[in-house]
Amino acid sequence: MVRSVPSRIALYVAALIISIYSAFPIYWMVVSSTRAPQSLLRETSLVPGPFTLEYYSNLLELTDYPSQLLNSVIVAFSVVAITMVFSVMIAYAVTRQRIRGKKLIVGAMLYAYMFPPLLLAIPIYTIFTKIGLGDTLLSLIVAHLTLTLPLGVWFLWGFFKNMPFELEEAAMVDGCTRLGAFLRIVLPLSLPGLITVAIFSFLLSWTDYTFALIMIGSDANKTVPVGLASMIGSFDLRWGEIMAGSTLIALPLFGAFALLSQYFIQGMSAGAVKG
Amino acid sequence: MAQVRLSQVRKMYGATMAVHGVDLVIEDGELVVFLGPSGCGKSTTLRMIAGLEAISSGSVEIGTRDVTKLEPKDRNIAMVFQNYALYPHKTIRENLAFGLRMRKMSAPEINQRVNSAAEMLGLTPLLGRKPGQLSGGQMQRVALGRALVREPEVFLLDEPLSNLDAKLRVKMREEIARLQKKVGTSMVYVTHDQVEAMTLADRIVIMQSGHVQQVGAPLEVYDRPANLFVAGFIGSPEMNLIDGRAEGGKFRFNDLSLSLPQGVRADGTPLTFGIRPEHITIGDGPNSQIFRVGVVEQLGAQTLCVGDVGGCQVRVMMDRTDTVSSGTEMTVSFPPQRIHIFAAETGERLGDHTGSEEAEPPRTSKRALETSEEETR
Numbered sequence: 001m002v003r004s005v006p007s008r009i010a011l012y013v014a015a016l017i018i019s020i021y022s023a024f025p026i027y028w029m030v031v032s033s034t035r036a037p038q039s040l041l042r043e044t045s046l047v048p049g050p051f052t053l054e055y056y057s058n059l060l061e062l063t064d065y066p067s068q069l070l071n072s073v074i075v076a077f078s079v080v081a082i083t084m085v086f087s088v089m090i091a092y093a094v095t096r097q098r099i100r101g102k103k104l105i106v107g108a109m110l111y112a113y114m115f116p117p118l119l120l121a122i123p124i125y126t127i128f129t130k131i132g133l134g135d136t137l138l139s140l141i142v143a144h145l146t147l148t149l150p151l152g153v154w155f156l157w158g159f160f161k162n163m164p165f166e167l168e169e170a171a172m173v174d175g176c177t178r179l180g181a182f183l184r185i186v187l188p189l190s191l192p193g194l195i196t197v198a199i200f201s202f203l204l205s206w207t208d209y210t211f212a213l214i215m216i217g218s219d220a221n222k223t224v225p226v227g228l229a230s231m232i233g234s235f236d237l238r239w240g241e242i243m244a245g246s247t248l249i250a251l252p253l254f255g256a257f258a259l260l261s262q263y264f265i266q267g268m269s270a271g272a273v274k275g
Numbered sequence: 276m277a278q279v280r281l282s283q284v285r286k287m288y289g290a291t292m293a294v295h296g297v298d299l300v301i302e303d304g305e306l307v308v309f310l311g312p313s314g315c316g317k318s319t320t321l322r323m324i325a326g327l328e329a330i331s332s333g334s335v336e337i338g339t340r341d342v343t344k345l346e347p348k349d350r351n352i353a354m355v356f357q358n359y360a361l362y363p364h365k366t367i368r369e370n371l372a373f374g375l376r377m378r379k380m381s382a383p384e385i386n387q388r389v390n391s392a393a394e395m396l397g398l399t400p401l402l403g404r405k406p407g408q409l410s411g412g413q414m415q416r417v418a419l420g421r422a423l424v425r426e427p428e429v430f431l432l433d434e435p436l437s438n439l440d441a442k443l444r445v446k447m448r449e450e451i452a453r454l455q456k457k458v459g460t461s462m463v464y465v466t467h468d469q470v471e472a473m474t475l476a477d478r479i480v481i482m483q484s485g486h487v488q489q490v491g492a493p494l495e496v497y498d499r500p501a502n503l504f505v506a507g508f509i510g511s512p513e514m515n516l517i518d519g520r521a522e523g524g525k526f527r528f529n530d531l532s533l534s535l536p537q538g539v540r541a542d543g544t545p546l547t548f549g550i551r552p553e554h555i556t557i558g559d560g561p562n563s564q565i566f567r568v569g570v571v572e573q574l575g576a577q578t579l580c581v582g583d584v585g586g587c588q589v590r591v592m593m594d595r596t597d598t599v600s601s602g603t604e605m606t607v608s609f610p611p612q613r614i615h616i617f618a619a620e621t622g623e624r625l626g627d628h629t630g631s632e633e634a635e636p637p638r639t640s641k642r643a644l645e646t647s648e649e650e651t652r
Contacts, residue, residue, distance in 0.1 A: 166360035169327050172347040173354045174421070175377030188364050 026250065033243035040240055055240035056248075064219055065245060068227035072206060072249075075137055075223055079144045079205040080198050087152025087197060088190075092182065094153070095160040096168075106157065109150035120146060121214040128215065135217045143211040148201035155200075159193035160186070192266035199256055199264055206253065224249050277338030277428040278303050279324065279461060284333035286319050286485075293319050295485045296333065301429075306455050306462045310472040311482035312508070317465045318433055320482070324463060325431050326350050337428050348377070353422035357434040359414045361406035367393075367417055368402040374425045392424045395454070412443045419454065430455075430462040436471065448474060469509055473497070481505050499615075503622035506549050506615055512579060515555075517548045517587045518619055526616070531585030533562045536611045539626035545619035550609055552579065552592040560608030566591060568603040 003011070032040060036050040059065045094102055121143065128139040163186060171181035187194070212226045222230070228245045231238060257264065279301040286294040294316040301307045309317035322328035324335055326347035334343045342350045353374070361370050368389060375385045393399045396416045406414055415435065422430055435451070436444045452475055455462050466472055472479050473493045481488045481496065481504075489501040500506035506514050519528030526533045526548050533548065555566075564584045572579040573595070580591045580599060584607065591607060599605075616625045 164358060164360060166356045166358055167362065169325075169347070170354065170356060170360040170421075171362070171373070172327065173325060173352060174374035174425070175348045177346065177348065180377075185362055 029243050029246050029250070033240065033247045035240070037240060055238075055244035058238075059241045059244050059248075063231070063241070064222070064227060065224070065248075067220065068222050068224045069248070071137060071221060072223040072225075075140050075144065076202050076205040078137075078141045079148055080202050082141070082145060083148040083152045083201040084194065084198060087149055087156055088187075088194070090149075091153045091156035091160055092186070094157055096165065106153070109153050113147075113150060117147065117210045118214075121211050125214050135215070135221060137216075137221055140212055140215045140221075140223070143215055144201075144205045144208060148204050151200055151204075152197040155197050156190065156193055159190050163189060192263045195260050195263040199260060202256065203253060207249065277461065278336075279429055279463070280336040281320075281324070282334050282336075284320065284323055284335060285331045286316070286323060286328065287331040293485050294323070297487055299480060299487070299490070301461050301463060304459045304461055305477045306452075306464060306475060307478050307480060308472040308476035309463065309465045309480050309482060310469060310508075311467065311488075313467060314484075315482040316485040317467075317480075317482050321431050321433055321463055321465045324429070325352055325354050327354075351428045352431055353425045353427040353429075354431040354433065355415075355418045355422050355435045357437055359406070359418040359438075361414055361417055361421075363406050365405070366402065367398060367404055367406070367409070370406065370417055371398075371402075371420050371424050374421065388424045388426075392420045395423070395457075396420045396450075411439050412447065415439060415447055416450075419451070423454070423458065426458075427460065430460055432462065432464045434465055434467070437466070437468070444471075451475065469511065473509075481508065483508075499624065500549075501624050503547060503549075503617045506617065506624075510551055512552050512590050512592065514549045514551045514615070515587075515589050517589075518545065519548060520545050529586035531564070531587060533564075533609055533614070534611060535616060536614050536626055539616045546625070547617040547619045547622075549615035549617065550613055552590040553577075554613035555589070555591045555607050555609060557591075557593055557605060557607055559606055561611055562609040563606050564608070566605050566607040568599050568601060568605070571599055571601065 031046075031048045033055055034048060034051055034053065035043070036052045037054070039045075039050055090105070093099060094106055099105070124143050124146070125134070125139075128134050128136075128142075133139045133142075167185050167189075168178070168181040171185045172178065176184060207225060208223075209225045209229065212223045213229075216222050216226060219227075224245065228242060228249070231242060231245070279299075281297050281299045283296045283298060284294065285292065285296050297320055299307075309320060311317045319328055323330050326342065326345060326349075330343055334341055336342065337350060337352070361367075362373065365373065371389045371392060372385050375388060380388075389402075390399070393402055396419060398413070398416055398420055401409060401413060401417070406417065409417065415438075418435070422432075432451070436447050439447060448471055451464075455475075464471075464475060476493055478490060479493055479496050480490050483504050489496055489505045491499075496505060496509055500509060500514075503516065507516060517528055517531070519526055519531070521527075521535065521539075521542050521544055523542070524535060526535055526546060528548070566580075566582050566584050566589065568580045568582040569588075570581040572581070576595055578593050578596045578599065580593065582589060582591070617623060618625055
């Protein structure tokens with residue numbers, strides 16, 4: 001499509017405004033987390049500095065942040081791993097096998113999305129305390145799975161559906177078992193989808209506040225978002241540490257997106273648009 | 276290389292039967308084409324030979340092995356799919372080598388086989404590319420190559436040319452015929468295109484709604500269609516078929532009265548009379564009639580006229596004639612040896628006249644096989 005010069009300029013301006021709008025809070029968070037305490041509360045300069053790492057060292061040495069970070073890591077990685085394994089298996093079965101009640105399975109997966117997380121979290125919490133899982137990381141992992149699994153299954157379902165079955169048949173004729181054909185042909189071809197699902201479930205679990213707030217009571221089991229929130233107002237408001245903590249939360253997400261954005265975009269468009 | 280033997284092979288989907296007891300022996304080195312309209316069970320039968328579709332009852336043998344219950348990978352077959360089914364994430368070389376690597380062949384041997392197959396198909400310059408960078412014809416050749424390198428006992432091809440344009444199809448058809456002669460491996464080829472079937476096949480298996488209708492060499496099927504379905508399906512333009520009855524040794528319909536070929540003894544029974552458009556002769560002769568031209572189709576070398584004989588619509592194929600037009604009347608005749616007579620009720624062919632001008636009736640193939648008539652039918 002050929003665009004005229006004014007319309008192209010308008011397009012770039014719009015893109016620029018949207019980028020600034022969404023990137024500024026991130027910029028401000030990083031800048032604030034490295035600004036010395038005296039300037040932090042008085043200055044509003046857009047230029048970073050005066051520079052300090054004081055908040056980071058405070059956060060990591062004086063608070064529960066490291067153990068909370070570890071909790072978050074355990075929860076998020078378990079959620080990602082379990083989501084990947086199960087959503088791949090369920091999505092593949094639903095696409096390729098003749099299963100009774102297939103529509104019901106897929107439909108039921110969506111029901112979790114019909115309710116706000118808070119509405120689900122409270123009954124789930126009650127069940128977990130009854131079976132003795134209250135206030136554990138496991139309970140949080142299971143709670144997160146109620147959101148990530150349906151997402152993963154739906155996404156990969158679309159992916160597998162678009163993949164011609166003949167590819168697997170060709171592999172089977174070529175000497176693979178069904179599982180071999182799946183591992184050697186289907187999985188490598190679904191890589192963009194798998195990465196997208198992994199990023200999405202990591203994002204959901206890593207930044208989740210609602211479920212963590214309800215499921216986890218003790219300080220020892222808190223994840224980072226809840227831990228960080230509890231710093232506000234407990235004795236004083238330490239903006240620097242909060243910004244540093246937020247930056248640390250966001251860091252792995254930046255990393256993941258930067259490395260995998262290419263796959264991610266591929267995955268999004270393949271799963272969603274190609275239909 | 277091996278013989279393939281199907282015995283009473285059936286396929287059920289729930290309560291519906293998709294393939295009704297096929298009995299067939301494909302000889303070593305033979306090229307057999309399954310021909311039929313879509314949904315006739317030809318692909319299903321092929322997939323049952325491949326092991327991609329479970330066999331509901333009956334058995335499949337390749338060589339001396341009963342492979343009925345074996346996985347596709349253990350059957351030592353190679354298959355070419357309609358949409359090529361090349362692995363998009365692998366290069367052409369890897370695509371060709373995949374089946375060999377799965378069989379734990381040594382690297383030098385794999386290389387040697389891939390290179391010679393690529394050579395044979397003219398794929399050598401493409402070996403480093405991915406399937407997405409190839410044209411349809413090239414992808415088709417890679418798919419053939421992938422089957423070829425495996426050196427299987429049987430090649431199975433499922434409508435391999437239907438995704439290609441008409442010109443390329445003819446070229447690839449010739450290439451397949453050439454390859455098959457060269458490697459001499461048995462081949463089962465599924466198509467709905469009768470030209471492909473006629474040109475490629477050693478024998479054609481014509482199927483309709485899960486039943487084998489006729490098995491025979493291409494000309495045998497053309498000359499002596501076993502029933503109405505085959506008569507209508509083979510040949511282009513389609514055979515003229517007229518429903519009437521036998522009366523006093525003649526075939527009658529409205530004002531039309533034609534003598535029956537020798538050996539057809541039927542009286543008072545409803546018959547279907549068939550003659551191919553290219554077998555109706557212009558001018559006086561046996562069974563001559565007045566033909567009134569309705570529509571003229573110029574095909575280049577030939578002229579196809581659609582018109583009326585004694586109240587029946589008839590297509591007549593003649594050598595190129597520029598003078599006919601709508602309303603032209605001419606005398607045409609129906610040579611008795613070219614006439615096909617079918618029982619209207621069963622659709623079966625009546626009489627054993629040849630249907631061709633060859634004096635000798637065609638030998639019935641020794642490997643001919645019968646359609647097993649469905650008991651439940």
